[in-house]
Amino acid sequence: MDRFLEFxxxxxxxTGLWLVIFAAxxxxxxxxxxxxxxxxxxxxxxxxxxxxxLDIRDKKVFDKxxxxxxxxxxxxxxxxxxxxxxxxxxxxxxxVCQMGQQSGDxxxxxxxxxxxxxxxxxxxxxxxxxxGLPLVV
Numbered sequence: 001m002d003r004f005l006e007f008x009x010x011x012x013x014x015t016g017l018w019l020v021i022f023a024a025x026x027x028x029x030x031x032x033x034x035x036x037x038x039x040x041x042x043x044x045x046x047x048x049x050x051x052x053x054l055d056i057r058d059k060k061v062f063d064k065x066x067x068x069x070x071x072x073x074x075x076x077x078x079x080x081x082x083x084x085x086x087x088x089x090x091x092x093x094x095x096v097c098q099m100g101q102q103s104g105d106x107x108x109x110x111x112x113x114x115x116x117x118x119x120x121x122x123x124x125x126x127x128x129x130x131x132g133l134p135l136v137v
Contacts, residue, residue, distance in 0.1 A: 035107070035119040039131050042094050042121050051092035054085065056106050057125070065135035067096065067128065075106055082113055092117040100124035 008015045037045065045051030046067075053070040055062050062072040073081045075097070085093070093115055095103040103120035110118045121128070129135065 036100075036122045037094065037119045038122055039127060039133065043133070045092045045094060049092050051094055052085075054093055054095050054106070054110075055125075056095060056097050056103060061098065063137075065129075065137050066125075068134065068136050070096070070136075075102055078106055078109055082110070085110075085115070089115055090117070092119070095120045096128075097124045099126050 042051070042053075046053065046069075053067045055066050055070040055072045056075040056078065057066075057072070058074050059072060062070075066072065071084065073084065093110065095106045095110070095118065097103040097106075097120075100121060100123045103124065107118050107120050123130075
């Protein structure tokens with residue numbers, strides 16, 4: 001540990017550069033991911049604000065269990081099937097995937113198509129299930 005501290009002191013410019021690069025990478029990834037909401041905010045959006053859940057998992061996985069009234073459009077088909085969401089353009093749209101890692105791409109695509117209230121659910125369906133929240137099979 002003493003050697004690390006000695007290295008940081010002797011090479012403060014290099015250490016500072018690494019911190020700046022790390023901060024820039026973190027900021028870029030945050031911007032790329034879009035707005036995120038947690039489980040509780042998701043349920044509030046669904047129950048009180050008329051939020052709609054867009055499940056971007058494959059149909060087979062979706063059929064094994066999904067959130068009530070969720071619409072299933074796999075991420076690979078989102079571009080061609082985005083018109084199915086047209087009537088819900090002004091209501092909150094929560095994008096859900098399996099673990100919360102792929103939904104950022106869908107959020108960006110939807111924002112580019114003019115959907116103003118799009119967000120992704122952190123943790124995805126894995127988090128939803130671990131919290132014991134209801135699924136429709």
